[in-house]
Amino acid sequence: MDHAELTTEQVLKRDIPWETYMTTRLISGTDLQLLRRYDNRSEIYRAQLLDDDGPAYVRVFVSILRDIFKEETVEYVLALIDEMLTANPKRARLFHDKSLANEDPYEPFLRLLWKGNWFIQEKSCKTLASVVSARPKAHDGVLSNGEASNSKRKVTSIDDVLKGLVEWLCAQLKKLSHPSRAIPIAVNCLATLLKEPVVRSSFVQADGVKLLVPLISPASTQQSIQLLYETCLCVWLLSYYEPAIEYLATSRALPRLIEVVKTSTKEKVSSSCFHIAHLHVCVLGCSHVLCWPSSMTCNALNLSLSLSVVGGMREYANNSTNDPKLRKLEYFWQPNPHYCSNSLYMVLHK
Structure with missing residues (x-):
C-alpha cells in the first residue's frame, strides 16, 4: 500500500509482535503488559487506561519510537x-508529566520528521506541535525550554525543536511531500506554533512569509476555507513581529487579504460561524499591518487600502444582514492611535 495514503484506522488494524521485541530486550516485561492491555481495545476502554496510567503509556510510546526502527511498528505507535x-488534545500534557523528567519527549518525533515516509512525517509533525504547545510554564523545577532541572538525561531544547519544526514546515511549503496534504498540515501547525516568538523569528529568517502569500485567496469549498482561515491566522500572528510586518506591508499580502474580505462579504454563506471567524482574522491582520508605525506601511497606498476594507465591512454589516455577530465585525477594525500615523488614524475614523 502507498504509505502516503495510509490512514490511522488502517494502521491500527495491524498485529504487532510485541513478544518478539521483549525477547530482544527492546521493550521490558512491564512495557509488554501495558501494550497488551491497550492493544485492540475500544476507545472508551483505552481512554480509561490513559486516565488511570497515562504517563506510563506515554513513556512506552516514546521509548519505542526511540529504540525501534521497523517502519510498520513506528507507524503503529x-x-x-x-x-x-x-480524541482529547489535552492529553499532550501527559508528555510533560513529572514522572517522565528523564525522558526526552521531543527527539524521536523531531528525528522522524526527516527520516520517515509521509505518514510518519505527518503524524510526527502533528504530535510534536501538540506536545510543544502543551509544555508547562517555568515552575516547580521545570524550565521553560522543556528541560527538568533535576533531569539525568539531556532533553532536546525547545529552541532546537521549534527551529527544526519551522525548517520542516517551510520545506513542505516549498516542495510538497504530499500533493494534497503537505500544505494543509504545514499551515495548520504554523497557526499553532506562530504564537511562539522564536517561531516568528525563525519563520521570517527562513524566508517563510513569502510562502504564505500565494495561499491568501478567496475560497469556496469547506477545505479551502479552512486553509484560508488558518493562513490568515498565521498572517495575523506574524503581524506582532516587526520584520514580518515590513515584508507583509510591501508584498501582495495586503491586497490579497483585502480581496478576501471584499469577496467574503458578498457571499451568502458568510453568516456561518466559521466564515465569520476567518473574516475576523482577515480584518485583524489588515489592521495590524496597516497601522504599524513604519514609513513603509503608512503611505498613500495603504490609506486607500484602509478605506477599502473599512468601507466594505461597514456596508456589509449595515446593509446585508441583521446578524449581530456580523455587525460586530466593524469593531474588530479599531486602530490604536498610538500605533498609527495621525493621517491614517483620522482617515480610518471619518
Whole structure:
C-alpha cells in the first residue's frame, strides 16, 4: 500500500509482535503488559487506561519510537498517539508529566520528521506541535525550554525543536511531500506554533512569509476555507513581529487579504460561524499591518487600502444582514492611535 495514503484506522488494524521485541530486550516485561492491555481495545476502554496510567503509556510510546526502527511498528505507535491526541488534545500534557523528567519527549518525533515516509512525517509533525504547545510554564523545577532541572538525561531544547519544526514546515511549503496534504498540515501547525516568538523569528529568517502569500485567496469549498482561515491566522500572528510586518506591508499580502474580505462579504454563506471567524482574522491582520508605525506601511497606498476594507465591512454589516455577530465585525477594525500615523488614524475614523 502507498504509505502516503495510509490512514490511522488502517494502521491500527495491524498485529504487532510485541513478544518478539521483549525477547530482544527492546521493550521490558512491564512495557509488554501495558501494550497488551491497550492493544485492540475500544476507545472508551483505552481512554480509561490513559486516565488511570497515562504517563506510563506515554513513556512506552516514546521509548519505542526511540529504540525501534521497523517502519510498520513506528507507524503503529504514531497512529496510537494520533488517536489518543485527536480524541482529547489535552492529553499532550501527559508528555510533560513529572514522572517522565528523564525522558526526552521531543527527539524521536523531531528525528522522524526527516527520516520517515509521509505518514510518519505527518503524524510526527502533528504530535510534536501538540506536545510543544502543551509544555508547562517555568515552575516547580521545570524550565521553560522543556528541560527538568533535576533531569539525568539531556532533553532536546525547545529552541532546537521549534527551529527544526519551522525548517520542516517551510520545506513542505516549498516542495510538497504530499500533493494534497503537505500544505494543509504545514499551515495548520504554523497557526499553532506562530504564537511562539522564536517561531516568528525563525519563520521570517527562513524566508517563510513569502510562502504564505500565494495561499491568501478567496475560497469556496469547506477545505479551502479552512486553509484560508488558518493562513490568515498565521498572517495575523506574524503581524506582532516587526520584520514580518515590513515584508507583509510591501508584498501582495495586503491586497490579497483585502480581496478576501471584499469577496467574503458578498457571499451568502458568510453568516456561518466559521466564515465569520476567518473574516475576523482577515480584518485583524489588515489592521495590524496597516497601522504599524513604519514609513513603509503608512503611505498613500495603504490609506486607500484602509478605506477599502473599512468601507466594505461597514456596508456589509449595515446593509446585508441583521446578524449581530456580523455587525460586530466593524469593531474588530479599531486602530490604536498610538500605533498609527495621525493621517491614517483620522482617515480610518471619518
